[in-house]
Amino acid sequence: MNKDNLEYDIIIAGGGLAGLCNAIHLSKFDKKVLLIEKNSYPKHKVCGEYISNEVLPYLEFLNINPFDFGAVKIDDFQLSTTKNKVIAAKLPLGGFGISRYTLDFELYKKAKENGVAILQDQVIQVNFKKDVFTVETKENKKFTAKICIGAFGKRSLLDIKMQRDFIQKKSPYLGVKIxxxxxFPKxxxxxxxxxxxxxxxxxxxxxxxxLCxxxxxxSFKKHKNITDFQENVVFKNxxxxxxxxxxTPFWEQPLSISQISFETKKPVENHIIMSGDAAGMIHPLCGNGMSMAIQSxxxxxxxxxNYLNDKIExxxxxxNLYIRQWNKQFKWRLKAGHFIAMLFRKDKIASFLLSILKRMPFLLPVIIKQTHGKPIKL
Structure with a gap:
């Protein structure tokens, strides 16, 4: 597909997991899709890189098998508190480990194979008028589409321009990965x-x-740098x-990202369908953000x-249907994730909970299920 074409059925702003999965899915049904991503592929990203098995049926539908690219099967879970008390459990559904470097690249190749137009550029403006989206980029390109999907990750220029509610609040978290x-057991x-x-x-x-x-x-800014922070805080565990x-590190320096927000977001803003982290992020303590992005x-x-084929009026x-289905699938998970994270920030409560879980270990898989879904039905 020629990306100099100015008119599309769908324009996707952002080419992470959610953006690429949307692009592959929609292009399977012969829709004209333009995906705009500011970075080139492949690229490392700050991410936990564990994915629940709930997404495997959907990835198969997209003709993507992560185990073809070296994904590692994971079925054991271990948790430790700040007091170095530890508990282990079997993961109820299991999952797999694969880097964003590899998975994003394979999804990108599949999207190109499907005929998706992929443009390395940055969306700086989205206007909606007379039932049509006009999308402008940093390189002064302009495109139109019937649908616009926002899949631009954790925090972007578009979030600021749209004055989304969560962007008005301070984002106090920093992520580091190496x-x-x-x-370590596979x-x-x-x-x-x-x-x-x-x-x-x-x-x-x-x-x-x-390690992420x-x-x-x-807490971090009290220290000189990442090394100092790790030695004086992280290594207390x-x-x-x-x-x-x-x-032995593979990279000279770890990757880092700041201003991560876990505030509530709206799944639809200015008629843009938000997908992945742009719609909402689960706390990393619950370790299932990648599967949520894919499922969204x-x-x-x-x-x-259904809308483009006139099955939705x-x-x-x-x-409204997207908001309803997104909330049904993820709202409880996000609340559970926030609550669990809040409990574990309190050392005394965390130690007390761990003592209960050690006496009744069957409860841990029950808690894990609150932040995970069931295998995706196609």
């Missing part, structure tokens, strides 16, 4: 707490360990100290196809 070589994902934050540990393809943590920025100090694409794409009905 890939390392070391000893089938395990671990979440280790330290004062003011959490770190996820899991294997991805090529026997690589992903999030912390309150107010003995599991993390051992992991970091006995591992399925919800959006199915409804958009009006744009208002489309938007």
């Amino acid at each position: 890939h390392v070589k070391g000893n 089938n395990k994902v671990a979440l280790h707490n330290f004062k003011g934050g959490y770190c996820g540990v899991s294997k991805v393809e090529n026997d690589v360990i992903n 943590y999030i912390t309150n920025f107010s 003995t599991f993390l100290k051992e992991m970091f100090q006995n591992a 694409a399925q919800i959006a794409s199915k409804l958009i196809l 009006s744009r208002k009905q489309l938007e």
